[in-house]
Amino acid sequence: MSVMEIRSAADSRLRAMPKVELHCHVEGTARASTVAELATRHGVPLGVDDPDDLYTYGSLADFLNAFGVVCSAFVEPADFHRLAYEAAEDAAAAGTRYREMFFSPGFHLDRGVPFHVMWEGLASGVADGETDHGVRTRLILDVDKPKGIGPAMALLEVARTLDRDLLIGIGGDSTERGLDHHIFEPLIAEAKNLGLKTCFHCGEDGPAENIEIMVEAGVDRIDHGTRLLDLPDLARRVIDAQIPLTSCPSSNVEIGIVESLESHPFDEQRVAGALVTLNSDDPAFFRFDLADEYERIAAVFGYDHEAMVSIRDNAIDASWLDDTDKAALRAEFAG
Numbered sequence: 521m522s523v524m525e526i527r528s529a530a531d532s533r534l535r536a537m538p539k540v541e542l543h544c545h546v547e548g549t550a551r552a553s554t555v556a557e558l559a560t561r562h563g564v565p566l567g568v569d570d571p572d573d574l575y576t577y578g579s580l581a582d583f584l585n586a587f588g589v590v591c592s593a594f595v596e597p598a599d600f601h602r603l604a605y606e607a608a609e610d611a612a613a614a615g616t617r618y619r620e621m622f623f624s625p626g627f628h629l630d631r632g633v634p635f636h637v638m639w640e641g642l643a644s645g646v647a648d649g650e651t652d653h654g655v656r657t658r659l660i661l662d663v664d665k666p667k668g669i670g671p672a673m674a675l676l677e678v679a680r681t682l683d684r685d686l687l688i689g690i691g692g693d694s695t696e697r698g699l700d701h702h703i704f705e706p707l708i709a710e711a712k713n714l715g716l717k718t719c720f721h722c723g724e725d726g727p728a729e730n731i732e733i734m735v736e737a738g739v740d741r742i743d744h745g746t747r748l749l750d751l752p753d754l755a756r757r758v759i760d761a762q763i764p765l766t767s768c769p770s771s772n773v774e775i776g777i778v779e780s781l782e783s784h785p786f787d788e789q790r791v792a793g794a795l796v797t798l799n800s801d802d803p804a805f806f807r808f809d810l811a812d813e814y815e816r817i818a819a820v821f822g823y824d825h826e827a828m829v830s831i832r833d834n835a836i837d838a839s840w841l842d843d844t845d846k847a848a849l850r851a852e853f854a855g
């Protein structure tokens with residue numbers, strides 16, 4: 521067997537491994553072909569001649585342009601159904617069996633799409649995706665941090681009324697630059713009052729101090745947390761409490777948070793004892809899926825299959841399933 525054959529056998533084993541994903545944005549799963557078709561139907565300019573060029577970035581501005589086009593293309597409940605359904609179909613191809621997935625209502629509301637249109641479409645798409653592709657998905661409502669605390673609290677008011685079997689948590693996304701994260705303390709406190717789980721993007725394009733603010737606020741999970749080890753006392757606290765990190769190393773490389781996978785702190789965090797998980801973030805935008813991420817990280821850090829199983833198992837532990845469902849998932853994955 522050649523080295524390449526051995527490599528590809530290992531790759532397909534990791535692809536087939538049943539997985540859990542905790543950090544993926546439904547908008548970031550939108551296939552370019554679907555966006556192109558819906559954009560044409562709704563008269564939204566695509567900005568590129570070839571749909572395949574939609575997710576080719578020369579800059580952060582290109583990325584934001586693509587994100588804007590994607591959000592504009594989804595208008596009707598059937599569009600959101602398709603988005604969630606295809607997300608499940610593509611997740612199944614990566615071996616994902618359970619996913620806690622973000623959706624970002626702010627971008628759609630800005631374009632005049634009513635919340636219930638988005639929610640009903642996503643809910644039915646998630647249900648059909650599970651029936652047809654075996655991927656169980658629950659949703660996290662992600663607020664857009666730069667909009668500030670007012671719109672975030674307004675979204676929490678809407679969240680109050682939603683089906684808790686489907687909506688399980690509140691998160692916060694987008695750039696950390698120029699944002700005092702203390703302003704989100706009331707959001708986390710009120711979400712916890714409502715019995716929702718909480719997580720926040722921090723320590724991604726901002727400093728570890730933002731992680732500290734959100735840990736103080738009581739978040740259940742840290743999204744990214746790339747900069748965690750910059751503050752040793754904070755790192756000790758996060759590790760001792762086993763507050764999970766939803767790491768997305770390839771995403772961090774794609775948008776220039778770290779220079780390369782080799783220089784990503786994932787391995788250092790893991791060796792230090794952090795509860796690290798692997799995630800794709802925006803798989804369609806970045807043209808790789810969760811299985812690719814597992815394969816890359818195994819290759820870059822020299823992890824054997826057992827190590828990858830333990831990283832996968834971290835995601836079960838870090839999920840917001842109850843203990844019975846976690847045990848059922850472990851049994852299903854071991855079978």
Ligand SMILES: [Zn+2]
Nearest residue numbers: 543545721801
């Ligand atoms: Zn993210």
